Amino acid sequence: DVKVTQSSRYLVKRTGEKVFLECVQDMDHENMFWYRQDPGLGLRLIYFSYDVKMKEKGDIPEGYSVSREKKERFSLILESASTNQTSMYLCASSSGLSGVYGYTFGSGTRLTVV
Amino acid sequence: SQELEQSPQSLIVQEGKNLTINCTSSKTLYGLYWYKQKYGEGLIFLMMLQKGGEEKSHEKITAKLDEKKQQSSLHITASQPSHAGIYLCGADINAGKSTFGDGTTLTVKP
Numbered sequence: 001d002v003k004v005t006q007s008s009r010y011l012v013k014r015t016g017e018k019v020f021l022e023c024v025q026d027m028d029h030e031n032m033f034w035y036r037q038d039p040g041l042g043l044r045l046i047y048f049s050y051d052v053k054m055k056e057k058g059d060i061p062e063g064y065s066v067s068r069e070k071k072e073r074f075s076l077i078l079e080s081a082s083t084n085q086t087s088m089y090l091c092a093s094s095s096g097l098s099g100v101y102g103y104t105f106g107s108g109t110r111l112t113v114v
Numbered sequence: 115s116q117e118l119e120q121s122p123q124s125l126i127v128q129e130g131k132n133l134t135i136n137c138t139s140s141k142t143l144y145g146l147y148w149y150k151q152k153y154g155e156g157l158i159f160l161m162m163l164q165k166g167g168e169e170k171s172h173e174k175i176t177a178k179l180d181e182k183k184q185q186s187s188l189h190i191t192a193s194q195p196s197h198a199g200i201y202l203c204g205a206d207i208n209a210g211k212s213t214f215g216d217g218t219t220l221t222v223k224p
Binding site for chain 1: 145147149155156157158159162204212216217
């Protein structure tokens with residue numbers, strides 16, 4: 001089975017801290033994605049990557065950055081965490097240029113910024 | 115998501131009843147996926163539909179994509195408490211990434 005592993009299920013951080021959310025997939029997928037999920041707003045794409053060292057902004061990239069040094073790992077970075085970044089963060093991966101084969105999601109990281 | 119309209123937003127049904135969730139787009143969908151999410155967890159892939167008129171079933175869940183490839187429905191027969199959760203549709207509208215509906219929260223009362 002394809003696995004997408006997110007390093008933490010729950011995380012509590014203080015305002016202003018630098019936060020790293022890690023995501024690792026084990027199926028050699030080219031594409032990786034970071035979403036945040038908030039009640040009433042659905043899934044919103046933060047950043048995505050088609051290949052190592054490549055990254056593209058999604059719909060809400062402000063306040064975030066990403067790193068993809070290796071194909072299997074896609075990290076989301078909150079440079080200076082703020083309370084409005086409290087959310088559920090979901091990582092996903094897919095194969096193929098258009099993601100037409102569907103996404104495999106990680107279990108999510110629920111981040112609380114206090 | 116404005117590109118994918120999902121309805122209803124929430125649904126409460128009695129155990130054993132059938133139900134349908136809809137997902138509609140104004141654009142042609144090149145791949146339509148259904149996911150299920152338990153509260154506080156990630157999304158689990160259920161089914162993918164690509165061809166107009168396609169229908170797939172898994173256990174008591176059936177998903178269909180209309181001929182125009184703009185609307186999909188997810189039908190659950192004889193619902194059980196284990197079916198409870200959030201159902202999301204996702205689709206390839208823009209090259210390279212998917213967009214998602216806002217989800218339908220299903221509650222099944224025993």
